[in-house]
Structures are given as C-alpha cells and as structure tokens.
Amino acid sequence: EGAYAKEGYLQPIGIHRAYLALNEFIKTIKQYPVKQTLCVATSALRDAPNGKSFTSWIKQQLNLDIEIIDGTVEARYGALAALNLLPISNGISIDIGGGSSDLALIKNSKIIDTYSINLGTVRIKELFFDTDSSIEEANAYIINEISKLPSHFRHPQAIGIGGTIRSLSKGIMKSEAYPLDKIHAFSYKIKNHLEYFKNISTASKTLLPYLHISKGRFDTIREGALIFQAIINTIEAKKVITSGVGVREGVFLNSFLEKSNFIFPKNINPSIKSMRDRFDTSYSNTSKQKKSAKKLFKLFSKEENLPKLYLKTLLYAIRLTPIGYTFNIYDAHQHAYYTIKHEFNFGVTHKEMILTAMLLRFGGEKLYDKEVYKKYKTVLPKKQELKILSFIYTVIITLYENSFIEDFEFELKDNLLIIKTDKSLYLAEEKLKDLECPSNIELKIQDIQEIPRFNF
Amino acid sequence: EGAYAKEGYLQPIGIHRAYLALNEFIKTIKQYPVKQTLCVATSALRDAPNGKSFTSWIKQQLNLDIEIIDGTVEARYGALAALNLLPISNGISIDIGGGSSDLALIKNSKIIDTYSINLGTVRIKELFFDTDSSIEEANAYIINEISKLPSHFRHPQAIGIGGTIRSLSKGIMKSEAYPLDKIHAFSYKIKNHLEYFKNISTASKTLLPYLHISKGRFDTIREGALIFQAIINTIEAKKVITSGVGVREGVFLNSFLEKSNFIFPKNINPSIKSMRDRFDTSYSNTSKQKKSAKKLFKLFSKEENLPKLYLKTLLYAIRLTPIGYTFNIYDAHQHAYYTIKHEFNFGVTHKEMILTAMLLRFGGEKLYDKEVYKKYKTVLPKKQELKILSFIYTVIITLYENSFIEDFEFELKDNLLIIKTDKSLYLAEEKLKDLECPSNIELKIQDIQEIPRFNF
Numbered sequence: 065e066g067a068y069a070k071e072g073y074l075q076p077i078g079i080h081r082a083y084l085a086l087n088e089f090i091k092t093i094k095q096y097p098v099k100q101t102l103c104v105a106t107s108a109l110r111d112a113p114n115g116k117s118f119t120s121w122i123k124q125q126l127n128l129d130i131e132i133i134d135g136t137v138e139a140r141y142g143a144l145a146a147l148n149l150l151p152i153s154n155g156i157s158i159d160i161g162g163g164s165s166d167l168a169l170i171k172n173s174k175i176i177d178t179y180s181i182n183l184g185t186v187r188i189k190e191l192f193f194d195t196d197s198s199i200e201e202a203n204a205y206i207i208n209e210i211s212k213l214p215s216h217f218r219h220p221q222a223i224g225i226g227g228t229i230r231s232l233s234k235g236i237m238k239s240e241a242y243p244l245d246k247i248h249a250f251s252y253k254i255k256n257h258l259e260y261f262k263n264i265s266t267a268s269k270t271l272l273p274y275l276h277i278s279k280g281r282f283d284t285i286r287e288g289a290l291i292f293q294a295i296i297n298t299i300e301a302k303k304v305i306t307s308g309v310g311v312r313e314g315v316f317l318n319s320f321l322e323k324s325n326f327i328f329p330k331n332i333n334p335s336i337k338s339m340r341d342r343f344d345t346s347y348s349n350t351s352k353q354k355k356s357a358k359k360l361f362k363l364f365s366k367e368e369n370l371p372k373l374y375l376k377t378l379l380y381a382i383r384l385t386p387i388g389y390t391f392n393i394y395d396a397h398q399h400a401y402y403t404i405k406h407e408f409n410f411g412v413t414h415k416e417m418i419l420t421a422m423l424l425r426f427g428g429e430k431l432y433d434k435e436v437y438k439k440y441k442t443v444l445p446k447k448q449e450l451k452i453l454s455f456i457y458t459v460i461i462t463l464y465e466n467s468f469i470e471d472f473e474f475e476l477k478d479n480l481l482i483i484k485t486d487k488s489l490y491l492a493e494e495k496l497k498d499l500e501c502p503s504n505i506e507l508k509i510q511d512i513q514e515i516p517r518f519n520f
Numbered sequence: 521e522g523a524y525a526k527e528g529y530l531q532p533i534g535i536h537r538a539y540l541a542l543n544e545f546i547k548t549i550k551q552y553p554v555k556q557t558l559c560v561a562t563s564a565l566r567d568a569p570n571g572k573s574f575t576s577w578i579k580q581q582l583n584l585d586i587e588i589i590d591g592t593v594e595a596r597y598g599a600l601a602a603l604n605l606l607p608i609s610n611g612i613s614i615d616i617g618g619g620s621s622d623l624a625l626i627k628n629s630k631i632i633d634t635y636s637i638n639l640g641t642v643r644i645k646e647l648f649f650d651t652d653s654s655i656e657e658a659n660a661y662i663i664n665e666i667s668k669l670p671s672h673f674r675h676p677q678a679i680g681i682g683g684t685i686r687s688l689s690k691g692i693m694k695s696e697a698y699p700l701d702k703i704h705a706f707s708y709k710i711k712n713h714l715e716y717f718k719n720i721s722t723a724s725k726t727l728l729p730y731l732h733i734s735k736g737r738f739d740t741i742r743e744g745a746l747i748f749q750a751i752i753n754t755i756e757a758k759k760v761i762t763s764g765v766g767v768r769e770g771v772f773l774n775s776f777l778e779k780s781n782f783i784f785p786k787n788i789n790p791s792i793k794s795m796r797d798r799f800d801t802s803y804s805n806t807s808k809q810k811k812s813a814k815k816l817f818k819l820f821s822k823e824e825n826l827p828k829l830y831l832k833t834l835l836y837a838i839r840l841t842p843i844g845y846t847f848n849i850y851d852a853h854q855h856a857y858y859t860i861k862h863e864f865n866f867g868v869t870h871k872e873m874i875l876t877a878m879l880l881r882f883g884g885e886k887l888y889d890k891e892v893y894k895k896y897k898t899v900l901p902k903k904q905e906l907k908i909l910s911f912i913y914t915v916i917i918t919l920y921e922n923s924f925i926e927d928f929e930f931e932l933k934d935n936l937l938i939i940k941t942d943k944s945l946y947l948a949e950e951k952l953k954d955l956e957c958p959s960n961i962e963l964k965i966q967d968i969q970e971i972p973r974f975n976f
Binding site: 084087088091343390402406466467490491513520 | 547799923969971
C-alpha cells in the first residue's frame with residue numbers, strides 16, 4: 065500500500081496485513097492433507113528494495129518460502145493456465161499488472177517466447193494520471209515502452225489475463241447484455257470495442273460507472289485501458305478471449321503437469337473430470353450411448369445438413385447426463401443443466417458450454433423452450449439445428465434410460481426415423497410417444513414385444 | 521383399461537401392458553444390488569374377478585410376487601409415508617383412488633385406526649357422470665357411503681394423498697400464484713377454497729383448464745372433488761396438507777423402518793441425511809458453528825424480540841452450508857440455495873425450507889435481495905426478522921470459514937455486537953467489513969493480532 069509512492073519500499077501497514085493473512089492461510093493449509101505449498105510473489109515484491117528482507121523474515125517467522133518471480137516467469141505461468149484451461153492453442157497472452165505487463169507467445173499449445181514490459185497500471189497512474197500530465201504524454205511513454213517488444217510478438221488472437229482485462233470484458237458483456245454470466249472464455253472482436261476502450265481511458269471517474277466499470281477498478285482502469293489498447297495495436301490482435309485464470313492457476317499447473325509436458329492429456333477435459341468426480345461418483349460408462357449417438361448424428365448430418373462440429377457437443381451432453389442423477393431423479397435434466405452452466409468452464413467455448421447445457425435441459429418432452437431460446441439465442445445454433453440435436457440427444461437418452469438393450473439399428477429415409485431392435489422397447493416407446501419431433505421428422509419403433517399366452 | 525365397464529375384469533390390452541412394464545422393471549432391478557423387491561397392487565386388482573389369475577400368471581412367468589392389498593392396508597401405507605415425510609404428527613390421511621378412498625387416523629405419529637370407503641373416482645364416474653345422472657344423486661350416494669365412517673374419524677387436520685388431492689392442491693397453487701413449485705407439504709385453509717372445489721365438481725370439461733386442472737385429470741377430477749368435499753366435511757377438517765408421497769413410499773418405509781417402530785428416529789431428517797450423503801460426502805462437523813449460532817441467536821432473541829421458532833431453521837442452514845462447497849467455491853452459497861430449494865422436501869414446512877434456502881443464498885455481503893424477497897414474501901418472515909437471521913447466519917459462517925478458532929464470546933448491548941477472541945481474526949474481519957448490518961446494529965471485533973518485530 066502506497067509502496068510505489070515511496071520508491072517501492074514495502075510499508076509497515078502492508079507488511080502487517082501480509083503477515084496476518086499468510087499466518088491464517090498457513091493454518092488453513094494445515095487443516096488439509098497438503099503435499100506441497102507454493103507461494104510466489106510478483107512485481108510489488110520484485111520492485112521493493114526491502115522485498116528480500118520481507119521474504120527472509122516470513123521464512124524465519126512462518127517457515128514459508130516465498131519465491132519472487134521474474135516478469136517473464138509470471139508471463140509463463142499465466143500462459144500455462146490459459147493454454148490448458150481455455151479452448152485455444154495459439155495466440156499471445158497478455159497480463160497487465162500494477163507494475164509490469166507480461167506477454168507470452170503461444171503456438172500449438174506451447175509457449176514459444178515470453179516478454180515482460182516495464183509498464184503497469186499503478187506505475188502509469190503515479191507517473192501521469194496523478195501528476196495531471198496529459199493523456200498524450202502517458203500514451204507516448206507507453207508506446208515507447210511497448211516498442212521494445214520483439215517483432216515476432218504478432219498474432220490475431222489476444223488472450224487476456226488479469227483484473228484489468230477482465231474488467232474491460234465485464235464492461236463489454238454488460239454493455240451488450242451478453243446472456244451468460246461467465247467471464248472465462250468470453251470472446252470478442254476488437255474492432256467492435258475500440259471506441260469503448262477509448263471512452264474508458266479518457267473518462268472522468270464519475271463517468272466510469274456508466275461504462276460498467278466496478279468501483280474497485282476506478283483507480284487504475286483508465287491506465288489499464290490505455291496500456292491494453294497500445295498492446296493489442298502493437299501485436300496486431302483482432303480478437304480477444306478472456307481468461308478467468310492466471311498466474312495462480314499457472315503456478316499450480318506448472319507443478320501438477322510437470323510430467324505430462326505441461327499440458328493436460330488430449331482426452332482429459334479438467335471440468336468434465338471434476339464434475340464427474342463430484343456428481344457422477346460411480347463413473348457411469350456412457351460408451352454405448354455415445355456410439356449410438358454417433359450413428360444417429362451421422363444419419364442426420366447427411367440427411368439434414370447438420371454441421372459436423374455439433375457432434376462434439378452432443379457427446380459432451382451424453383457423457384454429462386449422469387451428473388443430473390445425483391439430484392432427485394424427477395428433475396435430473398434440469399439439475400444437470402444447472403450444474404453444467406456453473407461448472408463446465410475449462411477447455412470449452414461459451415457456445416459449446418451453453419449448447420451442452422441446453423441439450424440436457426430439454427432432454428424430456430420438449431425439444432426447446434421459446435423463452436430460454438430467446439435468452440441465449442446469440443450463443444446458440446439455429447432453431448431447427450438445435451431442435452434436431454435435442455431430438456437426437458433425447459432419443460438416445462430415452463432408449464438407454466428405459467431399456468437394457470446394448471445397441472440399436474437406425475434408419476433415416478424421407479424424414480422417417482426407424483429404430484430397430486429384436487427386443488422389447490415398451491417403456492422407451494411409452495416415453496418417446498410424448499416427445500416432440502422436429503417439424504419434418506417422424507419416429508417409428510420396430511421392436512419385438514413377446515408376451516406369453518394367458519387364458520383368464 | 522376399461523375394466524370397471526366390464527364388471528372389473530382385467531382386459532387383454534391392460535394385461536399386455538402390465539406384463540411388458542413389469543418385465544422391463546425386473547431387468548432394471550437386476551442392474552442394481554437390490555436386496556428385496558416389493559410389489560403391491562391395489563383396488564383394480566382387488567376388484568377384478570381375474571386379479572388372482574393375473575398375479576399367479578405373473579409369478580409363473582416372471583417369478584415376481586404381487587401382493588394384492590386391502591383398502592385398510594393401503595390406508596396404512598399412505599399414512600406411514602405421510603407421518604414420516606410430512607412435518608405433521610396428527611391428522612387424518614385421505615387417499616382418494618379410482619375404486620376406494622382410504623383413510624387413516626394419526627395421533628402422535630402413530631396410526632390409530634384405518635378405514636376404506638367404497639368410493640372412488642372411476643366408480644362415481646361410471647355410476648353417475650357417464651349416465652347423465654344429476655350431481656345431487658351422485659352426492660347423495662357419496663354422503664351415504666361416507667356416513668359409514670366411524671365417528672372417531674374427526675380431526676381439523678386433513679392430510680391429502682394421491683393424484684386427485686394433489687391435482688386440487690396444484691390448482692390452488694396456480695390460482696394463488698403460490699411462489700414455490702413444490703407440491704409436497706403445501707398447506708391451505710379449507711374455508712378459503714370451498715368455492716373452488718364446488719366450481720370444479722360442477723364444471724364442464726371445457727371449463728376445467730381455466731380452473732388450472734391438467735389434461736390427464738379431466739376424466740375424474742369432478743368426481744374426485746365431490747368425494748373430497750364430502751370427506752373433509754364429514755371429518756370436520758379445517759386445514760389440508762398435501763403429500764407428494766403415498767402408498768409406494770409407505771410400502772418401502774414399512775419394510776425399512778420395521779425395526780424402529782415404523783418411524784424415523786427423532787434426530788434424523790431423511791432429506792438432510794440424503795443431501796449430506798450426496799453433497800457433503802466428508803460429513804463436515806458443524807457442531808461448533810451450531811453452538812455459536814445458538815449463543816448469538818439467544819442474544820438477538822432477547823434484545824430484538826426474534827421469535828424462538830426461527831432457531832431451528834438457522835441451525836438447518838448452518839448444518840447444510842457444506843453442501844454448497846461441492847460446487848465451485850465462489851458461488852457455494854448460491855449452489856446450496858439451489859440444492860435446498862430442490863432437495864429439502866421431507867419433514868419440513870415450506871416456510872422452514874425456503875427460509876433455510878434464503879439464509880444460505882444471502883450468506884455473503886448482502887442480507888437480503890429485494891426482488892427475491894418480493895417473490896417469496898408470503899412464505900418468509902418479516903423483512904427485519906429475515907435481515908437479523910441472515911446477519912446471525914453470515915457472521916457465524918464467516919467467522920468459522922475464515923479462522924480456526926473453536927469458540928467466540930459475543931456481547932450485544934445497545935445494538936452493538938462485539939465479537940471477542942484472544943486470537944487473530946484478520947481474514948474474517950476483512951470479510952465482515954463488507955457485510956451489510958441490519959439497520960440498527962453495529963458490529964465490532966475485539967481480537968489480538970500479534971505480529972513479530974521486524975526492522976527493514
């Protein structure tokens with residue numbers, strides 16, 4: 065607190081607070097079977113002449129090792145979190161901090177290079193905004209610092225890490241009445257929001273709330289917006305994807321993924337794994353369902369021009385269906401919808417997430433709900449596509465929930481879908497009777513219902 | 521199907537369906553580690569001259585024992601479910617079926633007597649409504665049958681079981697725009713709805729949808745309403761509580777609770793047990809929190825005239841808080857709210873359930889939300905009472921979530937609440953700073969924050 069004003073020295077009040085917080089964190093850690101504690105410090109301690117004294121004192125008093133990391137290491141941690149937890153494998157990650165801005169160039173899910181620019185929101189604030197300098201002076205300084213960035217840091221995809229860029233994304237979401245309340249993986253095209261950024265960097269503090277900036281950011285968002293504009297301009301970015309994770313998650317993943325080349329294995333989505341760990345504790349096997357879903361999707365993809373990219377989401381929905389059963393069975397689909405909307409965060413786009421949730425929500429008698437569709441329309445497929453996907457999903461789930469038949473034969477011809485089996489599908493048929501079909505589709509079941517003779 | 525029209529004989533189409541359904545149910549049962557299968561049949565099989573032939577045939581073909589139960593046994597099962605799963609220990613349970621109406625007199629959570637009246641919706645329909653007889657004739661017949669009910673079947677509290685009474689309750693909920701979407705434990709005063717019942721029993725089928733009756737009930741709801749009015753009139757009931765559970769749950773509980781005198785032990789609420797089994801798998805111990813909550817509640821109860829009955833709900837909320845942690849920690853309270861609203865069904869009133877959920881929902885920075893309060897106002901305490909309860913809840917949860925102190929001392933005097941401890945409450949204090957206090961209350965923390973000397 066007030067450190068930058070005093071040549072970067074950590075001040076007694078900040079030292080007090082840090083000690084008390086660390087002391088209580090250590091007590092929390094002791095309550096759990098923790099194997100390893102990682103504690104890193106960034107620019108405030110890096111720049112403080114008494115930073116090392118502080119960490120030695122903490123080590124001596126609390127036996128806690130604080131590692132003061134370099135700006136480029138900070139960049140690497142942020143990028144590690146982003147490339148593992150965002151649906152992206154190429155781009156430049158940008159983390160605008162109080163004292164430095166840290167960038168990483170990512171190609172094919174690998175960090176190619178990192179760079180730390182000597183530019184942060186608090187630094188710019190103290191140098192220019194607090195001294196009544198003009199915004200042009202601030203900008204000239206910023207542009208000069210950024211010009212030192214190596215010229216291979218150029219990419220159309222920017223990946224935004226940290227509080228400043230998150231605040232700008234939140235502002236855009238509010239301005240647009242974006243239907244999802246989820247900052248992680250929120251994406252936008254830069255050209256649509258250049259005016260918004262400019263308005264923020266030149267705004268008076270009293271104007272900031274109207275620009276959907278929250279109170280806690282009033283102090284540094286104008287500086288942050290200025291730096292951000294200069295960076296995305298320099299790296300020639302066209303799009304931004306927002307990261308809800310950063311250095312903290314990167315520090316963890318750096319240790320957790322050490323033996324797998326710092327990346328999650330291809331077939332593991334950490335959100336799906338985590339949801340199944342918590343809500344599908346018997347780890348239901350859904351491979352038969354997925355196999356049948358693929359068969360059915362293929363038929364519809366051919367006959368109804370259903371884009372192939374939706375298959376992935378359909379399979380997510382099928383795989384995640386059992387998490388709803390943890391709740392009461394009557395509203396299992398509603399509960400799975402709720403859970404997915406809140407917990408399916410990592411490694412998926414918002415469109416994939418909400419489509420997965422939506423397929424689960426409507427799994428039942430209706431293929432879609434007008435009000436809900438309207439709300440999420442901007443991030444959902446076309447209505448007819450959604451109806452067909454919902455239909456495929458519901459048919460598959462109903463067949464397997466109401467029978468113990470392993471495999472089905474499907475036939476789709478002239479808009480008539482025939483489901484064939486040599487066993488009885490009585491219960492599934494009763495359920496499917498009530499199912500709404502997409503406008504042009506008819507459904508027929510060919511099964512064998514054998515009943516022994518009776519005479520009474 | 522069509523059985524009553526053919527002297528009660530089970531017809532081939534119904535026999536086919538029953539066979540197919542039972543056959544598939546048995547396959548489902550075989551997928552689980554089931555110890556015991558209970559299958560009971562009620563009035564349709566009881567009244568069918570070929571009912572026993574059907575059960576022998578099923579036994580022979582599927583090796584399944586179907587027990588055809590008597591009307592009084594049916595009454596007992598329904599009552600067993602109601603007294604164990606509704607927040608009630610006295611009253612008369614009423615289950616209006618197609619062929620009989622089964623009553624049980626419950627006193628102090630024990631079934632004192634049962635009675636089966638030879639009156640059902642389908643029977644009345646076929647005898648009167650299908651034959652264009654007058655409603656007066658139907659009523660006279662009904663009243664004559666009910667007059668056989670022993671005269672000790674009198675109680676102000678009616679407990680409604682089965683589809684007919686549930687449909688009437690649903691209709692009342694819709695007419696009143698009742699804020700909860702939960703039929704189980706929905707209660708009402710009879711005198712407020714006598715006109716509604718009369719309107720239903722005399723309505724044409726085209727009028728029924730306007731009376732909020734769903735399509736599946738059009739056929740028998742008028743008959744059901746007529747029988748229901750006659751019964752509640754005869755037993756002199758003043759209030760009705762609706763049961764979402766009935767014979768099916770009673771059959772299970774009869775076996776499950778055999779060794780505990782057919783009642784759940786006093787300290788076990790089956791919904792809380794079930795929620796903890798699923799969402800708080802480490803069975804967090806909340807006894808310290810509850811002890812502190814009791815202390816704090818006592819102070820407020822004395823100083824602010826907070827009704828004592830709310831203590832129970834406050835303790836529910838504290839006990840159920842850990843279920844939110846199963847979801848992502850950032851919105852734990854929101855998730856616990858969602859879970860409780862959907863899963864806290866048994867052994868609580870709607871008011872207790874929604875207050876529990878509400879305390880969890882606001883656990884955080886705000887004590888209440890205007891919009892949400894407005895929605896549930898009719899089933900919530902007064903605003904100032906809710907704010908104080910919410911305040912107590914949040915203070916307790918914040919103290920224990922942000923420290924490892926076992927016990928606190930509280931002092932409430934002249935609207936100043938002092939929390940005392942001889943340890944550091946730094947993190948809790950930081951959180952409580954942002955907490956809204958009820959209008960007249962101030963909060964002060966007296967802790968000891970010791971920091972070792974430093975010199976840098």
